[in-house]
Amino acid sequence: MQKSFLIALVAAAVGALLIFQFLPTLPSYLAFLLGTVLAVGVFTVIPANGNGDSPSNTEYTGPTMTLYVGNLPYRVHEGEVKALFAEFGPVSSVRLVRDRKTGRRKGFGFVEMAESGAQKAMTKLNDYNFQERTLKVREAKNQDNDSEKSDD
Structure with a gap:
């Protein structure tokens, strides 16, 4: 503003x-x-963002997959991660995990993106060198399944 x-x-x-x-x-x-x-x-x-209603700004509504992204640089921002994964398909959200006490990033996060793009991203970005760190990209485990296993 x-x-x-x-x-x-x-x-x-x-x-x-x-x-x-x-x-x-x-x-x-x-x-x-x-x-x-x-x-x-x-x-x-002229729109404020300069892009207008470009397709990259519209929200993806098809089937999505959530990816776990590990070994991220601690200083990386959501926008940088989103740009990296957006090369493979529409990205719905990026969540980088922070320590509750210190507020510092923990070096991992989750990317929700189009299912077809997520498959490509897993293949291409697993063991990919990103800002001097080797990324680990996997399909995120469902939290519901994890809680059921721990209750048994």
């Missing part, structure tokens, strides 16, 4: 300077106001 406001303010100022150059008899406050109106018009026409 704050970044958008600064961009709009700069666009309005630049617009005002350009208008003032072409119409020097126009008072500067009117040139700034006209520049502001033009900036608002531009931001209304």
Whole structure:
């Protein structure tokens, strides 16, 4: 939000300077106001993310699979992991596990993505060198099955 406001303010100022150059008899406050109106018009026409409704921004609704991703770098972010797995298919979510006490990442996480892409990702990214770490990619185990085994 704050970044958008600064961009709009700069666009309005630049617009005002350009208008003032072409119409020097126009008072500067009117040139700034006209520049502001033009900036608002531009931001209304151009989406804030710059992509519009591109297919990569739409949510995937088909069959999904959750992958366990181990040996991740501790400083990796969800966006970097999502970009890596998105090469193989639509990614629904990325969850990197953190320690509850310290808040630091534990070096593993889960990626939910399209089933067909998940199969390709498992094949290609298991034992893949990512930011100087060798990833381990497997199908995530179902938590319900794990809890049933421990109850027996």
